[in-house]
Amino acid sequence: MTSLELSKVASQVRRDIVRMVHAVNSGHPGGSLGCTDFLVNLYFKQMNINPAEWDMDGKNEDLFFLSNGHISPVWYSVLARKGYFQVNELATFRKINTRLQGHPATEEGLEGIRVASGSLGQGLSVALGAAETKKLNGDKSIIYTLHGDGELQEGQVWEAAMYAAANKIDNVISTVDYNGQQIDGSLEQVLAMGDLRAKWEAFGWDVREMDGHNMDEISSTLEKAKADCGNGKPIMLIMTTSMGKGVDFMEGTHKWHGIAPNDEQLADALGQLEETLGDY
Amino acid sequence: MKKFEVTGNKDTRSGFGDGLTELGRTNPNVVALCADLTGSLKMGDFKNEFPDRFFQVGIAEANMMGMAAGMTIGGKIPFTGTFANFSTGRVYDQIRQSIAYSEKNVKICASHAGLTLGEDGATHQILEDVGMMQMLPNMTVINPCDYNQTKAATIAIAEHEGPVYLRFGRPKMPIFTPADQKFEIGKGIMLNEGTDVTIIATGHLVWEAILAGEKLAEQGINAEIINIHTIKPLDEEMVIASAKKTGAVVTAEEHQTIGGLGATVSQCLAKNHAVPMDFVAVDDSFGESGTPAQLMTKYGLDADNIIAKVKRVMAKKVMA
Ligand SMILES: Cc1ncc(C[n+]2csc(CCOP(=O)(O)OP(=O)(O)O)c2C)c(N)n1
Numbered sequence: 001m002t003s004l005e006l007s008k009v010a011s012q013v014r015r016d017i018v019r020m021v022h023a024v025n026s027g028h029p030g031g032s033l034g035c036t037d038f039l040v041n042l043y044f045k046q047m048n049i050n051p052a053e054w055d056m057d058g059k060n061e062d063l064f065f066l067s068n069g070h071i072s073p074v075w076y077s078v079l080a081r082k083g084y085f086q087v088n089e090l091a092t093f094r095k096i097n098t099r100l101q102g103h104p105a106t107e108e109g110l111e112g113i114r115v116a117s118g119s120l121g122q123g124l125s126v127a128l129g130a131a132e133t134k135k136l137n138g139d140k141s142i143i144y145t146l147h148g149d150g151e152l153q154e155g156q157v158w159e160a161a162m163y164a165a166a167n168k169i170d171n172v173i174s175t176v177d178y179n180g181q182q183i184d185g186s187l188e189q190v191l192a193m194g195d196l197r198a199k200w201e202a203f204g205w206d207v208r209e210m211d212g213h214n215m216d217e218i219s220s221t222l223e224k225a226k227a228d229c230g231n232g233k234p235i236m237l238i239m240t241t242s243m244g245k246g247v248d249f250m251e252g253t254h255k256w257h258g259i260a261p262n263d264e265q266l267a268d269a270l271g272q273l274e275e276t277l278g279d280y
Numbered sequence: 281m282k283k284f285e286v287t288g289n290k291d292t293r294s295g296f297g298d299g300l301t302e303l304g305r306t307n308p309n310v311v312a313l314c315a316d317l318t319g320s321l322k323m324g325d326f327k328n329e330f331p332d333r334f335f336q337v338g339i340a341e342a343n344m345m346g347m348a349a350g351m352t353i354g355g356k357i358p359f360t361g362t363f364a365n366f367s368t369g370r371v372y373d374q375i376r377q378s379i380a381y382s383e384k385n386v387k388i389c390a391s392h393a394g395l396t397l398g399e400d401g402a403t404h405q406i407l408e409d410v411g412m413m414q415m416l417p418n419m420t421v422i423n424p425c426d427y428n429q430t431k432a433a434t435i436a437i438a439e440h441e442g443p444v445y446l447r448f449g450r451p452k453m454p455i456f457t458p459a460d461q462k463f464e465i466g467k468g469i470m471l472n473e474g475t476d477v478t479i480i481a482t483g484h485l486v487w488e489a490i491l492a493g494e495k496l497a498e499q500g501i502n503a504e505i506i507n508i509h510t511i512k513p514l515d516e517e518m519v520i521a522s523a524k525k526t527g528a529v530v531t532a533e534e535h536q537t538i539g540g541l542g543a544t545v546s547q548c549l550a551k552n553h554a555v556p557m558d559f560v561a562v563d564d565s566f567g568e569s570g571t572p573a574q575l576m577t578k579y580g581l582d583a584d585n586i587i588a589k590v591k592r593v594m595a596k597k598v599m600a
């Protein structure tokens with residue numbers, strides 16, 4: 001797919017996100033909008049996957065783990081748009097008896113999800129386990145993960161980081177959503193993380209950077225990272241994003257981390273996002 | 281049935297926030313720690329008024345618990361604030377070793393407990409926290425029922441020497457306990473004296489117990505209603521006396537049946553005065569997304585289910 005085609009999918013996904021959170025007056029639009037371009041690129045261009053025949057084991061397929069589970073709206077939309085389940089199921093998000101739980105869950109068998117997330121800091125560990133299993137199975141596929149930048153404050157992330165480098169887990173490509181924001185304010189205000197790149201490098205990872213809103217750059221960075229798998233090091237992509245990207249009044253602030261737009265704000269947001277694949 | 285006047289509608293977490301701010305003014309040793317949830321825990325006023333005594337640790341709950349333990353050495357009284365799930369399960373061993381076993385004067389303050397957290401779903405809706413915390417030696421476990429009681433409890437635990445788990449919630453709830461109440465740790469509150477059955481409730485379920493009591497009264501059933509805000513230590517005297525009087529007990533809580541208030545009350549009564557019992561609680565299941573009201577109905581944490589359980593235990597009563 002071309003970058004233009006990918007951007008059209010992304011525009012639809014952003015529409016889905018704001019409509020989903022508006023409908024239940026809850027959920028997390030900020031991080032979801034910021035990670036849209038990346039997740040669309042990953043699922044529509046990079047990953048070797050078979051949505052029609054999804055199963056938990058995903059043998060000989062690439063796997064993705066969302067560690068910052070609160071951005072479930074973007075993941076659900078991308079999964080639906082990619083054909084894992086019907087797009088009209090997006091209308092059930094966060095409603096009672098839904099498979100689209102507030103945070104991703106496996107209980108109801110939603111296609112595309114392999115472990116629950118929402119309690120932060122656990123996804124990389126699970127991904128490393130899956131990566132070790134791929135190696136044991138002689139499966140050359142790649143494991144992708146996504147993490148929030150605030151999430152990196154959890155100690156478990158660094159336990160996993162150490163394990164991955166020490167054990168040469170080189171079938172993992174992780175990405176951090178470097179939007180500089182968390183709930184109580186900016187990372188600088190809450191708990192400054194210093195030099196993220198230097199931290200991951202010191203932990204033995206092969207670190208690259210990319211602009212999370214430049215489709216060409218996302219494509220080239222991911223393609224290069226894929227080609228470099230198997231070189232004895234885990235790969236970390238520090239992805240600069242703007243929280244709330246695509247909806248001007250949500251952009252660049254922690255304020256839209258976890259609140260939904262009202263009717264007027266929804267109309268304003270939808271006016272800024274082209275409907276490309278048809279609303280659910 | 282006694283009438284309860286509703287004086288307002290507020291979330292219990294605001295009772296915690298307001299109690300904490302008041303403590304800041306009256307007790308210079310009180311300090312507060314938070315893990316990137318200042319707004320959700322209503323700790324903003326304390327933070328603004330006492331910035332030097334407020335510690336933002338980031339999304340790092342294990343570190344927060346360890347730091348809280350350390351801050352007691354030298355005389356501070358740390359209040360930690362995060363969601364109930366991240367206040368307990370996430371950091372169980374840190375609490376166990378550095379706080380409970382080490383007898384540290386830390387107040388673990390936990391919001392968004394139970395199903396009433398709503399749409400965020402099961403990853404955040406902890407229903408096992410009371411069990412985990414009351415299993416720890418030295419730990420006091422408190423689950424107040426409305427804004428006023430939560431505020432009073434927050435203030436009272438600063439005076440108590442030793443680790444405390446204070447559990448409260450997200451939704452707005454009727455306020456029906458007095459604003460000027462004195463909170464006594466370990467003392468149950470007799471809300472309504474009755475003769476036919478005892479309903480023992482904690483947290484958000486106390487209001488449902490009152491609603492159930494009113495409906496039962498219309499049907500000629502005279503329920504004794506006890507508000508147990510302190511699950512550990514349990515007010516055994518009050519529980520046993522009531523069981524002796526009514527001969528049947530129903531407990532109600534926003535928690536798993538296993539390990540919760542009901543389990544504790546049943547152990548107490550099995551040992552001292554066994555009577556037919558039943559439990560309004562979540563039956564060995566995780567929660568899910570939905571509105572608080574939908575979830576409380578679906579999982580049977582409401583007045584209707586309390587009434588159903590009352591009928592069951594009354595049918596089992598052994599008539600003298
Ligand atoms: C263990 C744990 N602690 C706290 C929370 C509450 N929480 C949810 S999202 C969030 C902020 C996450 O920041 P970041 O990873 O930067 O995500 P962003 O806000 O940028 O989407 C917090 C504190 C949680 N979900 N899990």
Ligand SMILES: [Mg+2]
Pocket residue numbers: 148149150177178179180181182
């Ligand atoms: Mg962030």
